[in-house]
Amino acid sequence: MLDQLEQGPWPSFVTDLKQLAASKATVGQLLGQLEKSYRDRWDYWTGTVLNLSGYGGGVLARYSDLRDEFPEVAQFHTVRIIEPSGYVYSTEALRELCDISEEYSAGILQLHGMTGDVLMLGSDNQATHAAGEALMSKGWDIGGSGGALRTISCCIGPARCEMTCFDTLGLAKFLTDTFISELHRPEFPYKFKFKLSGCANDCAGSMMRSDLPLIGTWRDDIKVDQEAAAGFIEQNGEEFVIGNVVSRCPTRCISLRGGRLDINNDNCVHCMHCINVMHSALRPGDDRGATILIGGKRTLKIGDMFSSLLVPFMKMQTQEDWDALVDLVRRIWDFWTEYALEHERVGEFIDRISMTSFLDGIGLEPDPRMVKEPRTNSYIKFEEYGPPRFHGEPPQPPNVVDREVIGPEADEAAGNPNRQSGADEAIPDGGNAGDANKAGGGAKGAS
């Protein structure tokens, strides 16, 4: 049946692998097992665990259920290799991966996996260890899997794009190196992914495929080259500009007056559409940074979730800016790993405990840009008003387990200066309804 995938104009992986099979017996048997899968419409791999010494992930170990028939692929594992930021390579580097793959595994590379890794397919238990050592001795490193930080990926950014609002490649490498232990040693409730896109075009697919997208933006004015804009309008006609630029602006903040583009930058949401269409005339402003979002994931378990906005703007230029991001990420991880359920992505966690509790937990103030609109239901537990009491008895703090039980000393020890001042107060003996409820309300969802 696989023969039929050798026909047609699109390049055929079957033809490629068949040629490889001439020198690699494993590949012949791999195709044999795949052929059987096609006939039976059934999968014949069992997933298992194999770790390189010192690492808790990065190898996707597979045993064939048909090892009697296809003994060469009885153990047929994939090694995840951290890719260079932006998937840029020298041919020397790629040839090095080819040589290691040829020596230790089946000679199949996938460029790239959906997380971003280079995937090196087809080594048995022993060869997987040897492949890992060969890779690491040449300076490569192993990617993440399981309940750990996953390999980070990003768009091409400043290496070849005029739209980018921060150094996606540099930051991706910095985050990878800074969090390399979290990447290699699973200590999280479940996976955590960053993806970095230099602008709202989101070429890294971060909104739908990462727990914490970083998307480039700016906070001064769009740069307009009126001369180039006039040239564009003359070339394409006013009707084109009105139909494809002016009326496609989501906040209607751009207009055409007397042949000139007029932009109300206060109402611009930095969506990039006008810049995409008129890229010779328009550019992002100079005061650039990133928007940080949180909570995206794919379907399993509770359904698809996009990320939602967490920090509208953060500078991403200096080492200090990057360190501030690292600090925010650590606060998120501390709170999430402490209170999340097993196998609960951060988006699912926020859904369960409420965004308000999450903001309290990581020490961020609410901002209207975090929501599309304020709530529409009136069932609100105001923390400032205690529940009604009979006979004038003093209000009691809510009977929930919360982080304040640990006490303010713990917060200070954790070096968390951004926490709301009210939440830092110890639970009073009674009589101060506002403070008591505020203190209790902070992490009530985490109980």
Added chain:
Amino acid sequence: MAADRLAPRDNGAPDFRKYLHPAMRRNYGRWVDHENIKPGVYKHISEDGEELFTVRAGSPRMLSIHKVRQICDAADRYCEGHLRFTTRNNIEFLLTKAEDVEPLINEIETVLGFPVGGTGRSISNILHTQGWLHCNLPGTDASGSVKAIMDVLYEEFRRDDLPQRLKISTSCCQINCGSHADIAIILQHHHPPRLDHERIASCELPKVVGICPVAAIRPARKGGRNTVEVVKEKCMYCGACHGQCPGLEIRDADTDTLAVWVGGKSASTRGGPAFMKLATFGLPNNPPRWPEVSDAVRKIVDAYKDGARQYERVGEWIERVGWKHFFEVTGFEFTRYHIDSYRFARTSFNISAQARR
């Protein structure tokens, strides 16, 4: 292996600076404009007026080392030994000499056998993961269906005359590794998991119970040992348990089908990101070429080409013309299964008196 023989650990990410094309290194962060010269070819211009050409080629993602070395040969010949890959598994050859563009395209198409395209308003390469080739959970294959669909959409990859870019993904189970796209193909299960108590015995039962999003799995005792049972009325056949414990087999070669979803978008441009919505379902899982899936995709692409305005992604087009129109022009039937019955279903209802005739 003795500890003193181990290679260094925690090397971190490879240094991309070493791998940047020299023109990228010279003009890092100093690009000012670009031009889509023709399908598959970009020209980027830097502050200094330096030009960098990019020739984009579609690849099957899975490459033999022979093929990778051929790719390297081409990059050595024309690109000063530098190239990159895109998020959608395309290969981008980078070069500074305009006169080398056509000979490079010729080498890509004839020696490598890869099409040049995938830029601008084209159908780019399909996102997918492993399928039967190397995953332990799939109900179908990925590389094979991608090959079959791209055979059908080959010309759309090489041209760029669609209303807007169009992205496709495939997923072999409801984890949805392929992610959201303008058109997505996802395998669908149709009954609760079958239980193999022998295999369940080796799983961590609290985790198996805990992973079910609708609490349909309960601890149970069978034949004198601890296992689980599934409340079939609650189960929505998502397969989360199957990933946790292979003893709960969600797949079925006889009944699994494929569904096609439309309108997904990641970019925050214009109306912002959008989830994809069910277009049609019940397509047979039909290797090696899944013709029913290709037909459905073709119908959507043709209707989109015909009806969308410039810059409208598939979802934006449907939003403007309405779902009634979408089902009419594609010929897909709108059924009771298209009405959401899960969380936030109400947010997908038409809460207005606005209706097209």
